[in-house]
Amino acid sequence: MAEVTLKNLVKEYRDDKRTTFRAVKGINLEIRDREFMVLVGPSGCGKSTSLRMIAGLEDITDGEISIGDRVVNDVQPKDRDIAMVFQNYALYPHMTVFDNMAFGLKLLKYPRDEIKKRVDDAADILGLESMLDRKPKQLSGGQRQRVAVGRAIVRKPKVFLFDEPLSNLDAKMRVQMRTEISKLHARLNATMIYVTHDQVEAMTMGDRICVMKDGNIMQVAEPLDLYNRPENMFTAGFIGSPPMNFFYGQVVPEGGRLVFVEKNDGNAPIRITLDDRLARLAKNYEGKSIVFGIRPEDISDALMVTHIDESRCLTAKVDVSEPMGAETYLYFDTTAHSFIARVHSEHKFDFGQQVKVSLDLEKAHLFDPETEDVLK
Amino acid sequence: MSETRVSKLGETIKISYLLFVLFFAFVPLFVMIVVSFKSNEQYLANPWFFDHPSTWKWENWSYAWDMVSGYIANSIFVSVSGTAITLSIVLMSSYAIARYDFPGKNIIFYLVMATMFLPGTVAALVTLFDLLVKLNLVNSLWALVVMAAVGGQVTGVFILRNFIEDIPKELFESAQLDGAGHLQQIWHIILPLSASIISVTCIMDFLHSWNNVILPLLLLRDDALLTIPVGLYRMDGEYVKQYGELMAGFAIASVPLLILFVFSMKLFVKGLSAGAVKG
Numbered sequence: 200m201a202e203v204t205l206k207n208l209v210k211e212y213r214d215d216k217r218t219t220f221r222a223v224k225g226i227n228l229e230i231r232d233r234e235f236m237v238l239v240g241p242s243g244c245g246k247s248t249s250l251r252m253i254a255g256l257e258d259i260t261d262g263e264i265s266i267g268d269r270v271v272n273d274v275q276p277k278d279r280d281i282a283m284v285f286q287n288y289a290l291y292p293h294m295t296v297f298d299n300m301a302f303g304l305k306l307l308k309y310p311r312d313e314i315k316k317r318v319d320d321a322a323d324i325l326g327l328e329s330m331l332d333r334k335p336k337q338l339s340g341g342q343r344q345r346v347a348v349g350r351a352i353v354r355k356p357k358v359f360l361f362d363e364p365l366s367n368l369d370a371k372m373r374v375q376m377r378t379e380i381s382k383l384h385a386r387l388n389a390t391m392i393y394v395t396h397d398q399v400e401a402m403t404m405g406d407r408i409c410v411m412k413d414g415n416i417m418q419v420a421e422p423l424d425l426y427n428r429p430e431n432m433f434t435a436g437f438i439g440s441p442p443m444n445f446f447y448g449q450v451v452p453e454g455g456r457l458v459f460v461e462k463n464d465g466n467a468p469i470r471i472t473l474d475d476r477l478a479r480l481a482k483n484y485e486g487k488s489i490v491f492g493i494r495p496e497d498i499s500d501a502l503m504v505t506h507i508d509e510s511r512c513l514t515a516k517v518d519v520s521e522p523m524g525a526e527t528y529l530y531f532d533t534t535a536h537s538f539i540a541r542v543h544s545e546h547k548f549d550f551g552q553q554v555k556v557s558l559d560l561e562k563a564h565l566f567d568p569e570t571e572d573v574l575k
Numbered sequence: 576m577s578e579t580r581v582s583k584l585g586e587t588i589k590i591s592y593l594l595f596v597l598f599f600a601f602v603p604l605f606v607m608i609v610v611s612f613k614s615n616e617q618y619l620a621n622p623w624f625f626d627h628p629s630t631w632k633w634e635n636w637s638y639a640w641d642m643v644s645g646y647i648a649n650s651i652f653v654s655v656s657g658t659a660i661t662l663s664i665v666l667m668s669s670y671a672i673a674r675y676d677f678p679g680k681n682i683i684f685y686l687v688m689a690t691m692f693l694p695g696t697v698a699a700l701v702t703l704f705d706l707l708v709k710l711n712l713v714n715s716l717w718a719l720v721v722m723a724a725v726g727g728q729v730t731g732v733f734i735l736r737n738f739i740e741d742i743p744k745e746l747f748e749s750a751q752l753d754g755a756g757h758l759q760q761i762w763h764i765i766l767p768l769s770a771s772i773i774s775v776t777c778i779m780d781f782l783h784s785w786n787n788v789i790l791p792l793l794l795l796r797d798d799a800l801l802t803i804p805v806g807l808y809r810m811d812g813e814y815v816k817q818y819g820e821l822m823a824g825f826a827i828a829s830v831p832l833l834i835l836f837v838f839s840m841k842l843f844v845k846g847l848s849a850g851a852v853k854g
Contacts, residue, residue, distance in 0.1 A: 254748075256751070276748075277754035282752065289749040306753055306759065307754055350753075354753075
């Protein structure tokens, strides 16, 4: 069993001026046995630091890390039964692919036959059979990353750690390696912890995703849960590309219904009549500030909607139109907010054109502007 | 046309200059070999060129070998041991300074570097001698080994620390996860990756130790313990000067260094340019 548990994990750094910086602020996370957990967040959110603490490459300031039933706070990295794949591959340039993969086993004094068998098996899985005699500099980026993965596989560890392993690859190779790592997880059935700043990697690879910001965990959930039911504005804005649109405004009662009125000084504000679900959520916010969030794909070109509900429509000026082929990204400007709509690509849109769009309020969210938490 | 002429002229000047430098570097060596085959009379009659081979005094070389072989053995012992000890300490201290943060790390490093600016052996001769007397190391080759090991630290640490800092830290971390301890990381990562720069440091230390005159002259009393520079110096001053034997002795003394250079030439040149261009 290889669950990984982080309890109140803290990491502090001290600089030369003796000021303390908290990179990880007491996080709690349970990673299940054989789970593919992705830690995602922007630079400096503490995801790599957390991974390095699990690996034993960083000391823990406070808290506890367990792998399986064992607390590993003071266990040497080599004795944690883990393997790690680094962003820059970390292959030994003076060794062949075979020696790179066999290095750890040689140090553990495995018999020569066993080493050869394990390296050959890993090479077979990763398609590296013909490259075992080459040096890393003779390989492409993707091949090098495969060797790095191979080096992890041969040790048959309980837990695999990946620290942004695809960041150095070009876009095409990244997509290919993404699938290969997912297949590998299915094949090896091992616990994997994967750090990335790329939300597409997180969404496509993870069994669950842990979103981090400023050393805190913002939300842990399965990819679609995270996408459809974000718990705060950060997760809602971070997961999804293009990101969720946010409108700051107020909830105002009008004719027996609650209406969201955009905060837009001196201009005609956007007004959205809230449906029953949203009105129920916003009932305590009458006359107060609120944030209305909606994903770009939940805003449609009104011309393409068959049964149009005028109370859910708004008209705005197109700032930029980005035809992507299957769909078009429309960037609007209300003078107070910019927002993006992901619409069908049947129509051509020009700069400055007034376009009427329809909002799918069933998929919209309301957030408290102070706590930034979603209203439930 | 004129450009070609200018470049040809430039080439000629360059080559002439190099030949000029090489001439002055090699003439003394050539004369050393020439004189090593002569008696004193032949030397006075014709000091610059070889005589007829039938008149060559081969016995100068066998006499010189008997004289200097012991000195050479002493020099090899001192230089090899000094260099080996220097290298092992330099590797470990550079590794620690480059890879780890510990309290006082910078102070230690700057103190080591500061010794570069202190006066050398000559200025500290009296106190050094006093120290070695107290350590009971006078008239012992170990005194020279210890001094060689101590003297080689500063530049070694300076060069190697920078080199190790340039090795991506993930290589060490990966090795750490694979189960490599500190010595294994030095052996499997630093040694192969910095072989050329280490060989330069070693050769420099070896040469410095090999050519050291002052300390052995001061510390060694027994003739059997003399190192090559002091031995040759003694030969030069003893009795009636036999130039042929003396020069043969000098020539034999040069052989170990020539062998060292031939075997390490490639690494040496590579090491001198290491770090000049980042790969």
